Amino acid sequence: MSSFSVTEPTKRTKWFAGTMVIVYALITMLPLAWIMMTGFKSPADAISYPPKVVFEPTLEGYVNLFTTRTRQTDEFLAANPPETWYEEIVREYDMVIAGPSKFGERFLNSVIIGFGSTFLSIVLGTLAAYAFSRFKIPLADDLLFFILSTRMMPPIAVAIPIFLMYRQLGLSDTHLGMILLYTAVNISLAVWLLKGFIDEIPREYEEAALIDGYTRFQAFYKVVLPQAATGIASTAIFCLIFAWNEYAFAVLLTSGTAQTAPPFIPTIIGVGGLDWPAVAAGATIFLLPVMIFTILLRKHLLRGITFGAVRK
Amino acid sequence: MAQIIIKNVRKEFGDFTAVKESSFTIEDGEFFMLLGPSGCGKTTTLRMIAGLELPTSGEIYLDGEEISQKPPSQRDIAFVFQMFALYPHMNVRKNLSYPLVSQGMARRDVKAKVEEVAGILGITDILNKPVGGLSGGDRQRVALGRAIVRDPKAFMMDEPLGALDAEFREHMSEELRALHDRMGATTVYVTHDQLEAMQMGDKIVVMNNAVVEQFGTPQEIYDKPATMFVADFIGSPSMNFLDFSGKVADGATSVDLGGQAHGIPRQMQGASGDLVFGVRPEHIKLSDDGAYRGEILATEYLGTTQIITLATPNGEAKARIDSAQVAKVGEKVGLSFEAPKVTLFDRAGGQALRSELNDGVLSNG
Numbered sequence: 001m002s003s004f005s006v007t008e009p010t011k012r013t014k015w016f017a018g019t020m021v022i023v024y025a026l027i028t029m030l031p032l033a034w035i036m037m038t039g040f041k042s043p044a045d046a047i048s049y050p051p052k053v054v055f056e057p058t059l060e061g062y063v064n065l066f067t068t069r070t071r072q073t074d075e076f077l078a079a080n081p082p083e084t085w086y087e088e089i090v091r092e093y094d095m096v097i098a099g100p101s102k103f104g105e106r107f108l109n110s111v112i113i114g115f116g117s118t119f120l121s122i123v124l125g126t127l128a129a130y131a132f133s134r135f136k137i138p139l140a141d142d143l144l145f146f147i148l149s150t151r152m153m154p155p156i157a158v159a160i161p162i163f164l165m166y167r168q169l170g171l172s173d174t175h176l177g178m179i180l181l182y183t184a185v186n187i188s189l190a191v192w193l194l195k196g197f198i199d200e201i202p203r204e205y206e207e208a209a210l211i212d213g214y215t216r217f218q219a220f221y222k223v224v225l226p227q228a229a230t231g232i233a234s235t236a237i238f239c240l241i242f243a244w245n246e247y248a249f250a251v252l253l254t255s256g257t258a259q260t261a262p263p264f265i266p267t268i269i270g271v272g273g274l275d276w277p278a279v280a281a282g283a284t285i286f287l288l289p290v291m292i293f294t295i296l297l298r299k300h301l302l303r304g305i306t307f308g309a310v311r312k
Numbered sequence: 313m314a315q316i317i318i319k320n321v322r323k324e325f326g327d328f329t330a331v332k333e334s335s336f337t338i339e340d341g342e343f344f345m346l347l348g349p350s351g352c353g354k355t356t357t358l359r360m361i362a363g364l365e366l367p368t369s370g371e372i373y374l375d376g377e378e379i380s381q382k383p384p385s386q387r388d389i390a391f392v393f394q395m396f397a398l399y400p401h402m403n404v405r406k407n408l409s410y411p412l413v414s415q416g417m418a419r420r421d422v423k424a425k426v427e428e429v430a431g432i433l434g435i436t437d438i439l440n441k442p443v444g445g446l447s448g449g450d451r452q453r454v455a456l457g458r459a460i461v462r463d464p465k466a467f468m469m470d471e472p473l474g475a476l477d478a479e480f481r482e483h484m485s486e487e488l489r490a491l492h493d494r495m496g497a498t499t500v501y502v503t504h505d506q507l508e509a510m511q512m513g514d515k516i517v518v519m520n521n522a523v524v525e526q527f528g529t530p531q532e533i534y535d536k537p538a539t540m541f542v543a544d545f546i547g548s549p550s551m552n553f554l555d556f557s558g559k560v561a562d563g564a565t566s567v568d569l570g571g572q573a574h575g576i577p578r579q580m581q582g583a584s585g586d587l588v589f590g591v592r593p594e595h596i597k598l599s600d601d602g603a604y605r606g607e608i609l610a611t612e613y614l615g616t617t618q619i620i621t622l623a624t625p626n627g628e629a630k631a632r633i634d635s636a637q638v639a640k641v642g643e644k645v646g647l648s649f650e651a652p653k654v655t656l657f658d659r660a661g662g663q664a665l666r667s668e669l670n671d672g673v674l675s676n677g
Contacts, residue, residue, distance in 0.1 A: 204397030207364050210384045211391040212458070213414035226401040 038280035061277025117182035125190025197231025233300035314375035321370030345513035390459035536670035554626035559584035570625035575651030586659035596631035602646020
């Protein structure tokens with residue numbers, strides 16, 4: 001009996017593939033690990049050379065990220081002993097905490113704008129994709145191409161017109177302005193991805209619902225939406241990742257109330273020297289929501305990416 | 313339950329005409345077959361009755377009420393899809409409840425009704441299973457259950473047995489027919505399988521190229537085909553077409569075929585030119601002394617009968633004869649035809665010529 005099989009890889013192939021996956025994982029995860037470790041280092045450890053792999057972890061970076069601090073006289077420090085663990089960390093540098101930093105606020109802005117624009121992109125994208133998929137729309141192909149063509153240039157190419165327009169409309173540095181902007185960029189992706197997913201859902205399901213006494217819209221949200229959940233989840237992840245990480249427009253159009261985390265994190269560098277642990281801590285926290293969102297939807301995402309590749 | 317009248321219905325998709333002015337009547341309680349090859353417009357016709365497509369022109373009456381432009385939810389018609397179209401994210405019970413929930417029926421009544429229907433179809437034990445893992449037959453039953461659960465005025469079925477394997481199809485078609493007889497519901501059934509249509513239908517509409525070719529009972533359609541298409545499509549093997557040129561007078565009782573006179577039903581319409589002598593395989597008799605002769609090209613043994621392929625002076629023909637009768641390939645035999653069962657056609661138009669046999673039937677088409 002030969003052990004040859006068409007579908008089953010040989011031991012050597014498996015071993016090789018496994019090694020490649022591990023090497024690739026190491027390469028991509030090393031910078032992440034570096035950032036996360038730096039977040040727990042002291043400023044001295046963070047810039048030491050050669051880099052320290054073993055170090056004494058400290059929450060200094062995180063405290064610095066979330067607070068603003070000022071230097072105080074020795075008399076003041078002696079009169080006011082530290083009350084909390086984070087104050088103790090700051091005291092080592094003869095500082096006191098003056099108040100919370102803007103990071104929490106900026107992070108919240110990122111959440112509002114990122115999830116808000118994702119939600120809007122998905123709602124509008126699903127409705128548009130459904131219409132393109134199911135109804136006879138005059139010039140449907142041309143419209144779809146037009147929608148896609150908005151992605152053919154880097155969005156930042158239109159930064160100046162948008163900047164001027166937003167100033168006129170009073171949308172500069174507002175949550176609504178940023179949500180609309182990211183939605184406008186994401187919607188083409190959403191329509192195209194979702195149309196593919198909805199095309200895969202047999203029309204008979206909706207027709208059965210129509211026959212069973214439901215209206216077109218009821219059939220859409222009771223039958224089509226649950227079927228499209230996979231596609232919606234993966235599209236949502238793509239939209240969120242874009243809106244979450246977007247930097248150029250955020251720098252240009254926001255400065256205060258609606259500033260998101262990406263343009264804020266680099267500004268930490270300027271406050272009292274190069275505070276790498278605080279920057280790293282900010283980056284680590286910034287990564288979490290997308291990570292959690294992706295992990296929650298990962299089943300859908302995996303199915304979503306391979307969706308339509310195999311005929312069921 | 314209800315009568316359905318289709319009146320001059322026409323459907324266009326852009327430049328393409330799917331159904332050309334069609335008219336027929338489906339009587340209350342009938343098991344009605346829409347038969348034809350794929351792309352003939354039968355499914356479009358069915359979908360227009362159900363409201364999934366709106367006719368370009370024409371009227372559809374359900375129980376005397378004109379419904380052609382109403383949405384499906386206002387028609388009270390159930391539909392069984394070829395691929396069943398069970399809601400994949402719901403279990404069997406929810407699938408069956410769905411048409412009742414849309415009507416706002418009380419939860420307890422829904423439960424009772426669903427259980428009653430599940431009992432009729434023998435699917436009580438799978439009520440709480442997801443539809444994904446069901447066998448083809450059970451899916452079929454659930455699809456039927458979803459149709460009958462709300463006692464609609466009529467059922468539309470789009471090749472409901474097409475997705476089942478051959479063995480099970482036989483069983484399911486009996487079950488379906490029994491269910492129909494029990495409920496007495498008007499049923500419109502689309503199929504491309506002429507055997508299925510003949511077996512199950514009270515009446516058949518044969519469609520081809522967007523046109524209704526003939527409309528009648530299975531017997532009428534088999535014995536008195538209105539067109540060459542129907543004659544060819546119905547029956548296996550199909551009707552033999554022997555080409556001849558000549559003249560047939562109104563009132564004639566025989567035609568000249570290969571120099572021999574052959575009896576035909578008394579004609580009620582004269583014709584001349586290229587004509588076709590149409591005869592079913594079982595209406596060809598082998599007789600040693602016949603003057604009209606053909607050579608046996610092949611024989612197929614089918615148990616009680618055999619099909620023999622013959623070369624005649626007017627083209628190839630197949631005859632169904634008793635298998636006890638000896639037929640050798642290469643042999644020349646005399647042939648005779650059962651005169652009262654013969655249909656003459658006009659070669660160019662494919663229309664049957666009116667005769668004593670089919671008088672009164674042709675006007676249906």
